[in-house]
Amino acid sequence: MPVWQQHPWRTALVGGTALVLIWMIFAIWPDWLVDILGRKKTFVNTLLNGLTLAGLYFLVASGFTLIFGLMRNVNLAHGSMYLLGGYIGYEVAETSGNWILGAAAAFMALALIGAALQVTVFRRMQGDDLRQTMLTIGISIIAADLMLASWGGTTYQFQPPEVLFGAIELPIISALRSSGEAVYIKYPFYRLFVLMVAVATGVALWLFLNKTKIGMMIRAGVDDRSMLAAAGVNVDRIFVFVFAIGAGLAGLAGVIGGTALSIAPGEDIRYLLASLVVVIVGGMGSITGAAIGALLIGLAEQFGLAYFPTYGVVLTFVIMIAALAIRPQGIMGR
Amino acid sequence: MKQVHPNWWLAAALLVLYPFPANDFFTVQIGAYSLILGTIALSLMILAGYGGMVSLSQLTAAGLAAYMVPILGTNTQGVLGFGWSYWFTLPVAVLTAALFSALVGLIAVRNSGIYMIMITLAVAVSVFFFTRQNYEIFNGFTGYSGIEAPKPFGLDLRAPIPFYYLCLIVAVTFVLTTLYTARTPFGLSLQAVRDNPRRASALGYSVPAVRISAFFLAGIIAGVGGIMLVFLNGRISPGTIGVDVVIDILVIAVVGGLRHPIGPFLGALAFVLLENFAIDLIDRERFNTVIGGAFLLIVLFSPDGLLGLWGRLKPQIGLASMTTKRGSQSSGLDIEPNSLKGRLSNENV
Numbered sequence: 145m146p147v148w149q150q151h152p153w154r155t156a157l158v159g160g161t162a163l164v165l166i167w168m169i170f171a172i173w174p175d176w177l178v179d180i181l182g183r184k185k186t187f188v189n190t191l192l193n194g195l196t197l198a199g200l201y202f203l204v205a206s207g208f209t210l211i212f213g214l215m216r217n218v219n220l221a222h223g224s225m226y227l228l229g230g231y232i233g234y235e236v237a238e239t240s241g242n243w244i245l246g247a248a249a250a251f252m253a254l255a256l257i258g259a260a261l262q263v264t265v266f267r268r269m270q271g272d273d274l275r276q277t278m279l280t281i282g283i284s285i286i287a288a289d290l291m292l293a294s295w296g297g298t299t300y301q302f303q304p305p306e307v308l309f310g311a312i313e314l315p316i317i318s319a320l321r322s323s324g325e326a327v328y329i330k331y332p333f334y335r336l337f338v339l340m341v342a343v344a345t346g347v348a349l350w351l352f353l354n355k356t357k358i359g360m361m362i363r364a365g366v367d368d369r370s371m372l373a374a375a376g377v378n379v380d381r382i383f384v385f386v387f388a389i390g391a392g393l394a395g396l397a398g399v400i401g402g403t404a405l406s407i408a409p410g411e412d413i414r415y416l417l418a419s420l421v422v423v424i425v426g427g428m429g430s431i432t433g434a435a436i437g438a439l440l441i442g443l444a445e446q447f448g449l450a451y452f453p454t455y456g457v458v459l460t461f462v463i464m465i466a467a468l469a470i471r472p473q474g475i476m477g478r
Numbered sequence: 479m480k481q482v483h484p485n486w487w488l489a490a491a492l493l494v495l496y497p498f499p500a501n502d503f504f505t506v507q508i509g510a511y512s513l514i515l516g517t518i519a520l521s522l523m524i525l526a527g528y529g530g531m532v533s534l535s536q537l538t539a540a541g542l543a544a545y546m547v548p549i550l551g552t553n554t555q556g557v558l559g560f561g562w563s564y565w566f567t568l569p570v571a572v573l574t575a576a577l578f579s580a581l582v583g584l585i586a587v588r589n590s591g592i593y594m595i596m597i598t599l600a601v602a603v604s605v606f607f608f609t610r611q612n613y614e615i616f617n618g619f620t621g622y623s624g625i626e627a628p629k630p631f632g633l634d635l636r637a638p639i640p641f642y643y644l645c646l647i648v649a650v651t652f653v654l655t656t657l658y659t660a661r662t663p664f665g666l667s668l669q670a671v672r673d674n675p676r677r678a679s680a681l682g683y684s685v686p687a688v689r690i691s692a693f694f695l696a697g698i699i700a701g702v703g704g705i706m707l708v709f710l711n712g713r714i715s716p717g718t719i720g721v722d723v724v725i726d727i728l729v730i731a732v733v734g735g736l737r738h739p740i741g742p743f744l745g746a747l748a749f750v751l752l753e754n755f756a757i758d759l760i761d762r763e764r765f766n767t768v769i770g771g772a773f774l775l776i777v778l779f780s781p782d783g784l785l786g787l788w789g790r791l792k793p794q795i796g797l798a799s800m801t802t803k804r805g806s807q808s809s810g811l812d813i814e815p816n817s818l819k820g821r822l823s824n825e826n827v
Binding site for chain 1: 532585589591593595597600604608611729732763766767771777778
């Protein structure tokens, strides 16, 4: 049965919202709307910022949720991996002068560190949630301090590659000049690139999990780990592999986020919390859930900052508590 | 009347006589501060040890109680400050912490294990941000300062020795109450819910009600700890309830041991000593590496903290006879030596 017959009201609501949103993006705003929401430029920019941030959150949280979904491993050092990825990427990009090389190095380095962490630490305490949590908290405390020691308290910012530099004009009219000439909205191209990377990663992860043999094994492992082992699959190797991908994604996100925003001490906790909230809202272990959660949280954060600046930060947590009250297992959780 | 092992009398005598050889710094900054941190960590230990619920928002409950003191009483910032007498302010502050803790419990008890850790952490962070952004009630980034302890009957409670004894009385009262409560029907039902929620529920206990009551009681302890903290510092600001401090409290409880209410106080003492004297051992800047490393070692090699370490070392240094003796005397006093792993995996059934 098609979705619109199964849930006619929900479909109408979602479709209606989408239509209104599309109209709001492309139409020239009438005066009454400007009176309510302020200038259209602010709105569209906030929307795009929110989407970009959501993309970044998705990159960080997808690794977190992948690791949790398969192995029930709680890696509270995930934020430290983000920050370390940023620093490593920065060093490599600075010395080689190549941004792409920096991003690749961050991915590889963190994938290796993640695999090492899985083999040395998590394998020893499989199924022992609390100890894993404590241990990764300990690791993140030490990692934060050592990173502070070697990179100092200054803020680093990457230079994005030349191709991605500058702003582009979007086919969205922000307002009409008195002469009747249309003013188009400009937006930094790099930020759109972040969004594209996030979407590409999401699609790639989805294809990988749903269309490849290893992906099939991973999904089977999420459902029943011991049965998968009994079917003759080397589960330990898959664990290391998934952990490496998850950690590598965090490292990559460090470079991408460090270019869009910046990297500095404290960002580790920020992104750890963001990924926690994203996966709590979206449902632990679900990539789709991480995407939905990232969208909700990214948009809420940016709209909160733009329209109610004082309590914008609190808004994300209000969303989380509301989501938990209605669906304790998260939107896509089982 | 149950016999008490001489070691406990010795410990009591040491704690009571401690301020006399010690100077003001040791009395307040080491002694009283350890007792306060221990009290707040005790609130976490009760939930984690007896209830199998690791809540990271207990420091936040303590912080809210601490905020209530200048908000309801007097402050020098000129924000709110109803000027209530301490006889009203302090009970209301404790009640606020307890209600907040129960509210967190209400949200969190539907999930368990790691989910609960994450939810309570998120609540703690959102309150931290809220207090930092809100100027009408919490006076934003600066918070409140110049808060004075009450002076009932002319006795300055903030003077080093009275303050130390106040903290000691609070801590001892809560430890004894915890030990007593653990053996009441409520305490036993809480442990039953920890060990096997489905079975406890089948026996007719309301699992959420038991858990939320535990959150409420733990909130009272946290609240009193928070009030002591604000008396000690004379100020309260969002930094007091920041994420790093939340993690410190968790570290204290885990390093001390989650099996016996004495654990958090041992952990707090170790933490405070490290915090003050690590500077002599290692560069002041790298304090977090030291504390994180100590925490890591404890988690890796002694899952039940310093208490567990002591329990295992005792037989090796020739105190074996004492261990058994104490064990037989205090049976029922300690909670079941169930490993945390068992607790949490039961939770996840």
